[in-house]
Amino acid sequence: MTGNExxxxxxxxxxxxxxxxxxxxxxxxxxxxxxEDPVNVIMLSAEEYEQLKNAKAESDEKQKQMLYKMAExxxxxxxxxxxxxxxxxxxxxxxxKDLVPVLDSIDQAVGAAQEAEIETAxxxxxxxxxxxxxxxxxxxxxxKRGVSVIDTEGEIFDPQKHEAVSMAPSDNVPQNNIIQAFxxxxxxxxxxxxxxxxxxxxxxxxxxxxxxxxxxxxxxxxNE
Numbered sequence: 001m002t003g004n005e006x007x008x009x010x011x012x013x014x015x016x017x018x019x020x021x022x023x024x025x026x027x028x029x030x031x032x033x034x035x036e037d038p039v040n041v042i043m044l045s046a047e048e049y050e051q052l053k054n055a056k057a058e059s060d061e062k063q064k065q066m067l068y069k070m071a072e073x074x075x076x077x078x079x080x081x082x083x084x085x086x087x088x089x090x091x092x093x094x095x096x097k098d099l100v101p102v103l104d105s106i107d108q109a110v111g112a113a114q115e116a117e118i119e120t121a122x123x124x125x126x127x128x129x130x131x132x133x134x135x136x137x138x139x140x141x142x143x144k145r146g147v148s149v150i151d152t153e154g155e156i157f158d159p160q161k162h163e164a165v166s167m168a169p170s171d172n173v174p175q176n177n178i179i180q181a182f183x184x185x186x187x188x189x190x191x192x193x194x195x196x197x198x199x200x201x202x203x204x205x206x207x208x209x210x211x212x213x214x215x216x217x218x219x220x221x222x223n224e
Contacts, residue, residue, distance in 0.1 A: 098141035105134045142186075150185035150196045152178045161185060163195040167202045175203035 044052070109130025139149075150161050155178050157164060165182060173179050178198045185196030 095141070095145065098144070099138070102134055102137045102141065105130065105137055109134065146189040147193070148187050150187060150192070152181040152185075152196050152198055154178070157198070157200045161187075161192055161195055162198045162200075164200045165197050167200045169204055170201040171204050173201040175201055177201050 109127060112126040112130055152162065155162075157176050157178055162178065162185070168179055170179055177200070179201050180199045181196050182199070183197040186193045
Protein backbone atom coordinates (compact mmCIF):
# COMPACT_ATOMS: atom_id res chain seq x y z
CA MET A 1 0.00 0.00 0.00
CA THR A 2 1.31 3.34 -0.93
CA GLY A 3 1.53 6.31 1.35
CA ASN A 4 -1.30 8.15 -0.37
CA GLU A 5 -3.69 5.25 0.02
CA UNK A 6 -2.95 4.95 3.75
CA UNK A 7 -3.64 8.66 4.24
CA UNK A 8 -6.96 8.42 2.45
CA UNK A 9 -8.02 5.43 4.56
CA UNK A 10 -7.22 7.29 7.79
CA UNK A 11 -9.26 10.30 6.72
CA UNK A 12 -12.26 8.11 5.99
CA UNK A 13 -12.03 6.50 9.43
CA UNK A 14 -11.87 9.92 11.09
CA UNK A 15 -14.98 11.05 9.22
CA UNK A 16 -16.88 7.96 10.38
CA UNK A 17 -15.81 8.58 14.00
CA UNK A 18 -16.96 12.23 13.88
CA UNK A 19 -20.33 11.27 12.54
CA UNK A 20 -20.72 8.65 15.25
CA UNK A 21 -19.74 11.09 18.05
CA UNK A 22 -22.00 13.99 16.94
CA UNK A 23 -24.16 15.91 19.52
CA UNK A 24 -27.34 13.90 20.32
CA UNK A 25 -29.29 17.16 21.00
CA UNK A 26 -29.09 17.96 17.34
CA UNK A 27 -30.77 14.69 16.50
CA UNK A 28 -33.46 15.27 19.16
CA UNK A 29 -34.22 18.74 17.85
CA UNK A 30 -34.52 17.39 14.37
CA UNK A 31 -36.88 14.68 15.60
CA UNK A 32 -39.04 17.23 17.43
CA UNK A 33 -39.23 19.42 14.38
CA UNK A 34 -40.35 16.42 12.39
CA UNK A 35 -43.11 15.61 14.99
CA GLU A 36 -44.54 19.19 15.22
CA ASP A 37 -47.93 19.80 13.52
CA PRO A 38 -47.76 22.12 10.61
CA VAL A 39 -49.36 25.56 11.16
CA ASN A 40 -51.98 26.58 8.63
CA VAL A 41 -51.63 30.23 7.84
CA ILE A 42 -54.62 31.82 6.12
CA MET A 43 -53.84 34.77 4.03
CA LEU A 44 -56.61 37.41 3.87
CA SER A 45 -57.02 40.05 1.33
CA ALA A 46 -57.38 43.67 2.37
CA GLU A 47 -61.13 43.55 1.65
CA GLU A 48 -61.65 40.36 3.70
CA TYR A 49 -59.64 41.79 6.58
CA GLU A 50 -61.78 44.93 6.55
CA GLN A 51 -64.98 42.87 6.58
CA LEU A 52 -63.73 40.82 9.53
CA LYS A 53 -62.76 43.97 11.38
CA ASN A 54 -66.21 45.53 10.81
CA ALA A 55 -67.96 42.32 11.91
CA LYS A 56 -66.01 42.28 15.18
CA ALA A 57 -66.78 45.94 15.82
CA GLU A 58 -70.48 45.31 15.18
CA SER A 59 -70.47 42.32 17.53
CA ASP A 60 -68.79 44.36 20.27
CA GLU A 61 -71.34 47.15 19.85
CA LYS A 62 -74.28 44.74 20.09
CA GLN A 63 -72.84 43.17 23.22
CA LYS A 64 -72.42 46.63 24.73
CA GLN A 65 -76.03 47.51 23.92
CA MET A 66 -77.24 44.23 25.41
CA LEU A 67 -75.40 44.89 28.66
CA TYR A 68 -76.87 48.40 28.77
CA LYS A 69 -80.40 47.06 28.24
CA MET A 70 -79.91 44.48 30.98
CA ALA A 71 -78.74 47.14 33.41
CA GLU A 72 -81.63 49.40 32.46
CA UNK A 73 -84.15 46.58 32.96
CA UNK A 74 -82.67 45.77 36.36
CA UNK A 75 -82.99 49.41 37.43
CA UNK A 76 -86.61 49.58 36.26
CA UNK A 77 -87.44 46.39 38.13
CA UNK A 78 -85.91 47.71 41.34
CA UNK A 79 -87.80 51.00 40.95
CA UNK A 80 -91.09 49.17 40.36
CA UNK A 81 -90.55 47.01 43.45
CA UNK A 82 -89.78 50.09 45.53
CA UNK A 83 -92.86 51.93 44.27
CA UNK A 84 -95.03 48.87 44.95
CA UNK A 85 -93.78 48.67 48.53
CA UNK A 86 -94.44 52.38 49.04
CA UNK A 87 -97.94 52.04 47.57
CA UNK A 88 -98.83 49.16 49.88
CA UNK A 89 -97.29 50.97 52.83
CA UNK A 90 -99.21 54.21 52.28
CA UNK A 91 -102.33 52.85 50.55
CA UNK A 92 -104.57 54.00 53.42
CA UNK A 93 -103.05 57.46 53.71
CA UNK A 94 -106.06 59.26 52.21
CA UNK A 95 -108.47 57.29 54.42
CA UNK A 96 -106.49 58.17 57.52
CA LYS A 97 -106.52 61.85 56.53
CA ASP A 98 -110.32 61.74 56.30
CA LEU A 99 -110.66 59.92 59.63
CA VAL A 100 -108.52 62.42 61.54
CA PRO A 101 -111.36 65.02 61.62
CA VAL A 102 -113.65 62.27 62.94
CA LEU A 103 -111.24 61.76 65.80
CA ASP A 104 -111.31 65.51 66.42
CA SER A 105 -115.12 65.40 66.63
CA ILE A 106 -114.94 62.54 69.11
CA ASP A 107 -112.56 64.55 71.26
CA GLN A 108 -114.86 67.57 71.10
CA ALA A 109 -117.94 65.49 71.98
CA VAL A 110 -116.19 63.90 74.94
CA GLY A 111 -114.93 67.30 76.10
CA ALA A 112 -118.40 68.86 75.82
CA ALA A 113 -119.95 66.00 77.76
CA GLN A 114 -117.34 66.35 80.49
CA GLU A 115 -117.83 70.12 80.80
CA ALA A 116 -121.63 69.92 80.94
CA GLU A 117 -123.46 68.00 83.60
CA ILE A 118 -124.33 64.73 81.93
CA GLU A 119 -127.44 64.38 84.07
CA THR A 120 -128.97 67.53 82.59
CA ALA A 121 -130.81 67.79 79.31
CA UNK A 122 -128.12 70.08 77.93
CA UNK A 123 -125.48 67.45 78.62
CA UNK A 124 -127.41 64.73 76.82
CA UNK A 125 -128.13 67.08 73.90
CA UNK A 126 -124.45 68.01 73.49
CA UNK A 127 -123.41 64.35 73.60
CA UNK A 128 -126.10 63.31 71.08
CA UNK A 129 -125.19 66.08 68.66
CA UNK A 130 -121.52 65.21 68.91
CA UNK A 131 -122.19 61.53 68.17
CA UNK A 132 -124.46 62.41 65.24
CA UNK A 133 -121.73 64.64 63.80
CA UNK A 134 -119.20 61.84 64.12
CA UNK A 135 -121.56 59.44 62.36
CA UNK A 136 -122.12 61.87 59.53
CA UNK A 137 -118.42 62.56 59.03
CA UNK A 138 -117.49 58.89 59.11
CA UNK A 139 -120.19 57.89 56.61
CA UNK A 140 -119.11 60.72 54.34
CA UNK A 141 -115.51 59.53 54.40
CA UNK A 142 -116.58 55.98 53.58
CA UNK A 143 -118.96 57.04 50.82
CA LYS A 144 -116.12 58.83 49.01
CA ARG A 145 -114.44 55.44 48.76
CA GLY A 146 -117.43 53.57 47.41
CA VAL A 147 -118.89 52.34 50.72
CA SER A 148 -122.71 52.41 50.90
CA VAL A 149 -125.32 51.36 53.45
CA ILE A 150 -127.54 48.50 52.29
CA ASP A 151 -131.18 49.58 52.13
CA THR A 152 -133.60 47.53 54.24
CA GLU A 153 -136.72 49.62 54.83
CA GLY A 154 -139.56 48.34 52.65
CA GLU A 155 -137.17 46.10 50.69
CA ILE A 156 -137.80 42.52 49.62
CA PHE A 157 -135.51 40.06 51.37
CA ASP A 158 -132.40 39.42 49.26
CA PRO A 159 -130.14 36.62 50.54
CA GLN A 160 -127.20 38.26 48.74
CA LYS A 161 -127.53 41.44 50.82
CA HIS A 162 -129.59 40.49 53.86
CA GLU A 163 -129.25 37.90 56.61
CA ALA A 164 -132.54 36.85 58.24
CA VAL A 165 -132.22 36.46 61.99
CA SER A 166 -135.92 35.68 62.47
CA MET A 167 -139.35 35.77 60.83
CA ALA A 168 -142.47 37.40 62.24
CA PRO A 169 -146.10 37.86 61.20
CA SER A 170 -147.19 41.32 60.07
CA ASP A 171 -150.45 42.86 58.96
CA ASN A 172 -148.74 45.77 57.22
CA VAL A 173 -145.60 44.23 55.68
CA PRO A 174 -146.10 41.73 52.85
CA GLN A 175 -144.64 38.27 53.07
CA ASN A 176 -140.90 37.98 52.41
CA ASN A 177 -140.41 41.72 52.99
CA ILE A 178 -138.19 43.17 55.69
CA ILE A 179 -139.88 44.34 58.86
CA GLN A 180 -136.88 45.60 60.82
CA ALA A 181 -133.09 45.80 60.58
CA PHE A 182 -131.07 44.84 63.65
CA UNK A 183 -127.70 45.70 62.16
CA UNK A 184 -126.82 47.73 59.06
CA UNK A 185 -124.99 46.13 56.16
CA UNK A 186 -122.46 47.75 53.85
CA UNK A 187 -121.21 47.33 50.29
CA UNK A 188 -117.93 48.39 48.71
CA UNK A 189 -118.90 49.37 45.15
CA UNK A 190 -120.77 46.21 44.06
CA UNK A 191 -119.33 43.84 46.67
CA UNK A 192 -121.11 43.07 49.94
CA UNK A 193 -118.78 43.73 52.87
CA UNK A 194 -121.33 42.76 55.50
CA UNK A 195 -124.99 41.78 55.00
CA UNK A 196 -127.75 43.48 56.96
CA UNK A 197 -129.24 41.47 59.81
CA UNK A 198 -133.02 41.73 59.44
CA UNK A 199 -136.39 40.40 60.55
CA UNK A 200 -138.48 39.09 57.63
CA UNK A 201 -142.26 39.09 57.41
CA UNK A 202 -144.02 35.79 56.85
CA UNK A 203 -147.31 37.50 56.09
CA UNK A 204 -150.39 37.22 58.26
CA UNK A 205 -150.77 33.61 59.35
CA UNK A 206 -153.82 34.53 61.43
CA UNK A 207 -155.70 35.63 58.35
CA UNK A 208 -154.57 32.47 56.60
CA UNK A 209 -155.94 30.31 59.43
CA UNK A 210 -159.27 32.16 59.34
CA UNK A 211 -159.57 31.71 55.60
CA UNK A 212 -158.77 28.01 55.91
CA UNK A 213 -161.41 27.65 58.63
CA UNK A 214 -163.94 29.37 56.40
CA UNK A 215 -163.16 26.96 53.60
CA UNK A 216 -163.63 23.98 55.93
CA UNK A 217 -166.98 25.33 57.16
CA UNK A 218 -168.12 25.87 53.57
CA UNK A 219 -167.18 22.26 52.70
CA UNK A 220 -169.14 20.95 55.69
CA UNK A 221 -172.26 22.92 54.70
CA UNK A 222 -172.03 21.57 51.15
CA ASN A 223 -171.69 18.02 52.42
CA GLU A 224 -174.80 18.41 54.58
